[in-house]
Amino acid sequence: xxxxxxxxxxxxxxxxxxxxxxxxxxxxxxxxxxxxxxxxxxxxxxxxxxxxxxxxxxxxxxxxxxxxxxxxxxxxxxxxxxxxxxxxxxxxxxxxxxxxxxxxxxxxxxxxxxxxxxxxxxxxxxxxxxxxxxxxxxxxxxxxxxxxxxxxxxxxxxxxxxxxxxxxxxxxxxxxxxxxxxxxxxxxxxxxxxxxxxxxxxxxxxxxxxxxxxxxxxxxxxxxxxxxxxxxxxxxxxxxxxxxxxxxxxxxxxxxxxxxxxxxxxxxxxxxxxxxxxxxxxxxxxxxxxxxxxxxxxxxxxxxxxxxxxxxxxxxxxxxxxxxxxxxxxxxxxxxxxxxxxxxxxxxxxxxxxxxxxxxxxxxxxxxxxxxxxxxxxxxxxxxxxxxxxxxxxxxxxxxxxxxxxxxxxxxxxxxxxxxxxxxxxxxxxxxxxxxxxxxxxxxxxxxxxxxxxxxxxxxxxxxxxxxxxxxxxxxxxxxxxxxxxxxxxxxxxxxxxxxxxxxxxxxxxxxxxx
Amino acid sequence: xxxxxxxxxxxxxxxxxxxxxxxxxxxxxxxxxxxxxxxxxxxxxxxxxxxxxxxxxxxxxxxxxxxxxxxxxxxxxxxxxxxxxxxxxxxxxxxxxxxxxxxxxxxxxxxxxxxxxxxxxxxxxxxxxxxxxxxxxxxxxxxxxxxxxxxxxxxxxxxxxxxxxxxxxxxxxxxxxxxxxxxxxxxxxxxxxxxxxxxxxxxxxxxxxxxxxxxxxxxxxxxxxxxxxxxxxxxxxxxxxxxxxxxxxxxxxxxxxxxxxxxxxxxxxxxxxxxxxxxxxxxxxxxxxxxxxxxxxxxxxxxxxxxxxxxxxxxxxxxxxxxxxxxxxxxxxxxxxxxxxxxxxxxxxxxxxxxxxxxxxxxxxxxxxxxxxxxxxxxxxxxxxxxxx
Numbered sequence: 001x002x003x004x005x006x007x008x009x010x011x012x013x014x015x016x017x018x019x020x021x022x023x024x025x026x027x028x029x030x031x032x033x034x035x036x037x038x039x040x041x042x043x044x045x046x047x048x049x050x051x052x053x054x055x056x057x058x059x060x061x062x063x064x065x066x067x068x069x070x071x072x073x074x075x076x077x078x079x080x081x082x083x084x085x086x087x088x089x090x091x092x093x094x095x096x097x098x099x100x101x102x103x104x105x106x107x108x109x110x111x112x113x114x115x116x117x118x119x120x121x122x123x124x125x126x127x128x129x130x131x132x133x134x135x136x137x138x139x140x141x142x143x144x145x146x147x148x149x150x151x152x153x154x155x156x157x158x159x160x161x162x163x164x165x166x167x168x169x170x171x172x173x174x175x176x177x178x179x180x181x182x183x184x185x186x187x188x189x190x191x192x193x194x195x196x197x198x199x200x201x202x203x204x205x206x207x208x209x210x211x212x213x214x215x216x217x218x219x220x221x222x223x224x225x226x227x228x229x230x231x232x233x234x235x236x237x238x239x240x241x242x243x244x245x246x247x248x249x250x251x252x253x254x255x256x257x258x259x260x261x262x263x264x265x266x267x268x269x270x271x272x273x274x275x276x277x278x279x280x281x282x283x284x285x286x287x288x289x290x291x292x293x294x295x296x297x298x299x300x301x302x303x304x305x306x307x308x309x310x311x312x313x314x315x316x317x318x319x320x321x322x323x324x325x326x327x328x329x330x331x332x333x334x335x336x337x338x339x340x341x342x343x344x345x346x347x348x349x350x351x352x353x354x355x356x357x358x359x360x361x362x363x364x365x366x367x368x369x370x371x372x373x374x375x376x377x378x379x380x381x382x383x384x385x386x387x388x389x390x391x392x393x394x395x396x397x398x399x400x401x402x403x404x405x406x407x408x409x410x411x412x413x414x415x416x417x418x419x420x421x422x423x424x425x426x427x428x429x430x431x432x433x434x435x436x437x438x439x440x441x442x443x444x445x446x447x448x449x450x451x452x453x454x455x456x457x458x459x460x461x462x463x464x465x466x467x468x469x470x471x472x473x474x475x476x477x478x479x480x481x482x483x484x485x486x487x488x489x490x491x492x493x494x495x496x497x498x499x500x501x502x503x504x505x506x507x508x509x510x511x512x513x514x515x
Numbered sequence: 516x517x518x519x520x521x522x523x524x525x526x527x528x529x530x531x532x533x534x535x536x537x538x539x540x541x542x543x544x545x546x547x548x549x550x551x552x553x554x555x556x557x558x559x560x561x562x563x564x565x566x567x568x569x570x571x572x573x574x575x576x577x578x579x580x581x582x583x584x585x586x587x588x589x590x591x592x593x594x595x596x597x598x599x600x601x602x603x604x605x606x607x608x609x610x611x612x613x614x615x616x617x618x619x620x621x622x623x624x625x626x627x628x629x630x631x632x633x634x635x636x637x638x639x640x641x642x643x644x645x646x647x648x649x650x651x652x653x654x655x656x657x658x659x660x661x662x663x664x665x666x667x668x669x670x671x672x673x674x675x676x677x678x679x680x681x682x683x684x685x686x687x688x689x690x691x692x693x694x695x696x697x698x699x700x701x702x703x704x705x706x707x708x709x710x711x712x713x714x715x716x717x718x719x720x721x722x723x724x725x726x727x728x729x730x731x732x733x734x735x736x737x738x739x740x741x742x743x744x745x746x747x748x749x750x751x752x753x754x755x756x757x758x759x760x761x762x763x764x765x766x767x768x769x770x771x772x773x774x775x776x777x778x779x780x781x782x783x784x785x786x787x788x789x790x791x792x793x794x795x796x797x798x799x800x801x802x803x804x805x806x807x808x809x810x811x812x813x814x815x816x817x818x819x820x821x822x823x824x825x826x827x828x829x830x831x832x833x834x835x836x837x838x839x840x841x842x843x844x845x846x847x848x849x850x851x852x853x854x855x856x857x858x859x860x861x862x863x864x865x866x867x868x869x870x871x872x873x874x875x876x877x878x879x880x881x882x883x884x885x886x887x888x889x890x891x892x893x894x895x896x897x898x899x900x901x902x903x904x
Binding site: 300305316317498 | 648851852859
């Protein structure tokens with residue numbers, strides 16, 4: 001930290017912190033010898049002294065002292081602007097590579113986000129304005145534009161809609177990206193000719209994997225919306241789904257090879273329906289035995305019981321799988337076996353190319369499966385009688401029962417279907433990832449982030465949340481300066497989203513309001 | 516059955532159940548105090564007991580948090596890990612002090628000082644997480660702490676320059692005793708003493724007015740809040756308190772008392788689920804039940820490593836030996852999971868509940884009347900839901 005020139009030292013002598021201190025103590029003296037009506041509030045005077053002294057030194061102080069009418073909002077605003085300008089001058093004269101980051105931390109960033117998030121919603125409540133989203137907008141705005149958010153939201157108290165949050169959030173994200181680019185110019189995410197391709201590529205990867213995340217999260221959200229229960233066995237059901245697929249393919253391959261006398265391997269796509277059916281039955285049985293009594297009022301403190309019983313189920317599944325399959329990584333064959341297939345624009349070998357973007361064939365296939373299943377589910381929920389009955393039950397149990405829907409069956413169906421979706425995403429991912437009995441723990445943390453981000457109980461929310469989490473993970477892992485750490489910290493990026501959502505908007509993007 | 520009734524009557528007219536209960540507790544404590552002096556026992560048995568005490572602390576503090584306060588945290592192991600890792604890192608290279616600009620060399624910190632710093636760190640993280648999450652419904656706490664503990668494990672695994680990665684981190688030893696047998700004995704008494712102290716502290720909280728508030732909140736948060744209980748503050752208080760207890764216990768246990776080094780594997784969700792299973796099987800609403808459940812389960816899991824069934828009548832197995840030998844491996848945990856699920860469904864207050872009830876002479880479980888509660892909820896909830904749609 002080196003201070004460069006004499007002009008700056010001059011400013012330090014003629015204005016700056018020294019005169020700010022002087023002003024803080026001298027200016028309240030204005031009130032002496034004045035009548036009751038002409039008194040200026042002491043706090044205003046102190047602030048005026050601080051700002052005037054800092055920005056203009058003795059000149060400002062003298063002006064305020066002689067003419068207290070100048071101490072009004074307009075003059076204070078002028079003082080603030082001057083202060084900001086001059087302190088940026090201070091910072092510009094300090095030679096330091098971390099300067100842009102320090103400047104941003106001072107003028108915007110988390111500090112102002114916290115300040116705005118604390119004060120603005122209280123201000124809204126004091127004025128009895130509509131404070132929905134005020135917290136989110138204030139925090140994002142403080143993060144992106146610093147103290148200016150007070151200017152935007154303090155005086156007029158505007159009603160905040162979604163555009164505000166999107167533009168402010170985008171501005172903040174852009175600032176982080178710019179700072180990142182200044183700090184680390186050699187990173188593939190910012191090094192120019194390739195950055196665009198690289199970022200598009202990472203985003204595409206994120207979307208692809210995000211669709212599978214969504215499939216799993218949709219199961220969780222389906223269970224929650226009908227039963228009001230978060231299934232803590234979801235990760236284990238996902239893991240078990242993968243193993244069912246694996247063992248089915250192994251045995252089916254062996255049997256077919258013996259029958260035909262040649263080496264036959266079954267495409268992993270056949271593992272998906274098998275895993276789905278088995279886990280559907282498992283989920284239904286578990287629901288009937290352990291969760292049904294809960295809805296019949298046989299059990300005290302339902303929410304506790306629901307957490308623990310599903311957790312215990314997951315515990316049992318995980319250790320049973322460990323005992324049967326052992327702690328060794330397993331993998332099935334791949335979905336797509338095309339060796340080399342070239343078109344003019346598109347290439348199909350092991351990877352699928354779309355112009356500059358290429359996606360590993362298996363992942364693309366898994367994405368197609370995931371999206372198809374989600375849309376099939378949405379179609380089922382919207383169009384079929386059973387699907388409508390499920391939605392009706394999730395909206396109002398009593399009313400649904402009156403119209404002839406059996407809520408008990410709907411509970412069982414929702415749990416079984418949710419578990420089935422987890423198992424299907426497991427069976428769709430086992431050709432891609434190495435499968436060990438504890439894969440579920442990692443994956444389930446992610447799907448909790450997704451359902452909270454999208455809003456607990458909302459199917460479109462789970463879809464959007466899954467894609468957002470997938471993109472953030474891919475970008476975070478791809479742009480981390482140390483690639484091996486970036487890959488290890490994949491989940492950490494999702495967890496940051498989790499914390500932010502809980503802080504700013506616990507209902508999530510599409511969630512119903514909490515009671 | 517009749518004989519039991521007669522015995523019961525005799526006890527009631529004699530010394531009374533409560534006194535008999537205290538006598539039993541005294542006997543159990545006497546047994547634990549005597550145990551390491553038994554020269555026929557190996558050091559292995561003492562080690563099993565030491566880890567049993569440690570898990571008893573973990574699961575009884577979890578019982579306070581989940582059973583009495585009704586807050587489901589899956590981050591208990593992570594807080595234990597924070598205590599242990601911070602204590603180890605502070606005493607090893609003092610990076611934190613250098614960052615703060617304080618001129619303290621790591622050598623000048625005693626192992627006890629490091630442990631205390633670790634405890635405070637666990638409490639501080641607990642405060643932040645509690646402040647973030649305890650305003651919301653209980654499911655959010657469970658969701659976040661699962662993700663948080665997984666993240667903490669991954670950080671400890673990845674930052675191997677500091678934490679030693681999967682090799683683990685060794686903390687500065689708390690005791691320096693050259694003789695192995697004597698060291699084991701001292702460690703045993705230290706851990707047992709810690710268990711007693713922690714149980715007393717937990718009981719003190721549970722039986723103070725705070726404990727009463729916590730139970731009230733667990734049963735009906737809105738009602739408690741309407742009656743003037745500052746719900747969020749008490750939830751945060753108990754969360755920080757239990758975090759500090761487990762941080763303290765973890766830092767001591769891994770300071771070469773029960774284990775030489777802390778490894779990230781200890782922080783897995785599977786380990787956390789074991790703690791929960793111990794507490795559930797022992798009884799979530801009684802702290803001593805959870806502690807006893809943890810100790811007994813720990814002992815049984817250790818004893819069940821290899822199951823040997825001797826065949827009667829001179830029968831032999833296929834390979835000619837006269838006993839079945841089964842290395843249980845992970846099956847014992849799977850069995851444990853089955854026991855946990857069925858305990859939850861059919862004996863909600865734990866397997867030790869009948870014994871504790873019999874000795875205390877009253878029903879310890881805090882029951883709520885389910886049927887009344889249901890109808891209340893329905894009347895209250897219907898209009899608000901209609902508003903939202």
